[in-house]
Amino acid sequence: MEGMIELGRQDTDPSRRAVLGAGLFSVALTIPGWQDVIGRAEAVHAGRMSRIGMNEVEMVIAMTERISDLDDQFGGRHARPMAASFMVNTVALYLRADATDEVREAMLSAASDLAYLTGYMAVDEGVHGLAQRYYVKALELAGAADDHLAYCTTLRGMSVQAVDLRHGAKAMELADAAAAASPKAGPRMFAFLAGQQAHAAAQTGDRVTALRKIREAESSMERAESRSRAFGSYDPSSLNYHVSQVRYELGDVAGSIEAMRQSDQLRYGVYRRARVRHRATLAERQLELGHLEAACATWHTALDDFPMVQSGRADDRIKAMFGLIRPHIKNATVRDLYERARKAAPSSLVT
Template identity: 50%
Template sequence: MTDHIAGILDELGGGHARPMAAAFLANTVMPWISAETSPQVRQQMLAAAADLVYLTGWMAMYERAHGLGQQYFVQALGLADDARDHVTYCRTLRGMALQASNLGYGTKALELADSAAEAAPSAGPRLVAFLRGQQAHGAAMVKDRRQAFARLRETEDALSRADGRNDAVGGYDRTAYEFHVSHVLAELGDLPGSIQAMQRSNRARPAAERQGRVHANGILATRQWQLGHIEAACATWDTFLNDYAALSTARGDEHFAALRAHVKAQPGTRAVRQLGERVQAIATQKAAA
């Protein structure tokens, strides 16, 4: 069920997937983990529940419901600890680090990322890459350039040693690595480099990851616009709109608001005018829905 909800998240957005996850947790998972069973089955049930609670917290964070996301993350930590599920425990700490970075708390983001890495001393290479990438972002947020690039090197090395299997929940791949590179470079003032890394991330992204692509293109277009590459930004925003029109996502809404502000601030060129017409059409469509 967790994998199924993760697929719905990618295809339709958190606005559709998170209510399903919350209902399944309340109506099915909670009664199951309270049932009488053997210690082995109970441990497996707690581990499965921790994974779903982590995903639900991640979706709440992504939908800008940060207080709710924190509650889910704390619950996931407790379940993973009871289940002795070190992988989900570390993933959840990493999710909390990502939330702190989204809110602009660089020191806390690095602290949580370091805690996640310390809790996984015997982790496999893909999880190591997952954790080191977040440490790199946290280090860049506190302007520790040396540590940030050292962590990125460790991330790339670990990813090169990972096997071909990537988890649907909490996985890490080339797309995620380049996404981290982009954030590190942006935090350290290299806007052109961050744009190139985000473009590499998008090229590596699986076609089914619509929600992730919406977020990445929103960031990419904003940075292109900031650099003065208006034509390129318009093309990226146009791709963003292809996915955004079919999604229910608060993070996408946030990027859409930034897009409308861009169009309003600089309406002069033909590309911007055409983009503005499409923005208005999609705004009308979303309001009607």
């Protein structure tokens, strides 16, 4: 477990030895029984607790869920320092404590989920080397826990990072590995994995595989939705995003716009960061077809949420917007958008 401890120290200030810090303390307030959560964490740091149980596992799971909620709403820059601090100051100590085999395996799984989330937030910030180190640690922890779900989810996350960086072949390799790591996946997870395989295949120009995989994802999603609607996991909005990406990579810009609109309409309101990014992407594609005023209207909807989001990926889309609208600055609609965006965005994105 020392590798995990060292990784955490690279990503947080080790001098901040308050048990959870102000940020994490406020997150803990939202967890039922938070007084007990704080007390247990204090006991670990004070050396009064040498053995952990399922209560500690449940606390790590709950904290990871709350940090994930913050990430969805406000972006990785706000939430990642909390996750890194929690990992090095609390979870790493739990992993070194005595426990039954059942508790230890469960704690390894919980730690894997936290490492994956922290890596995902590093991707959102654009700190890709650090993200990869967290992802590798998440794989190691999932493997030690024999947790196939966490293992394949992390591989898929690595594929998403690769495809966003335009490394299509590597993205396909990782997406295929994720699917192979979970041979007994349920329909929602199968759709989750097939959608990513479709996106990666489309980026490599493999039209046949891309279309086959997106059909498989759609079929699996139909089965999943007929059973239950799962909030916070792969859902119809996510599927439509993959459909949009596949269509765009295969040259169908108009089709990609329609699918992205569908994704936006179906997205749960809590996903503010995704809303900014995907609406800005939609605007870029509208402009690509020459629909300047429609694109400006869509960019305005992205700007509605942008000031509340601290995200490197969202910043990239707003910076791209400035570059795309600058040649049209004499247009009154564009000037209105430019002036609004200039006031809402950091100066580093405007220039």
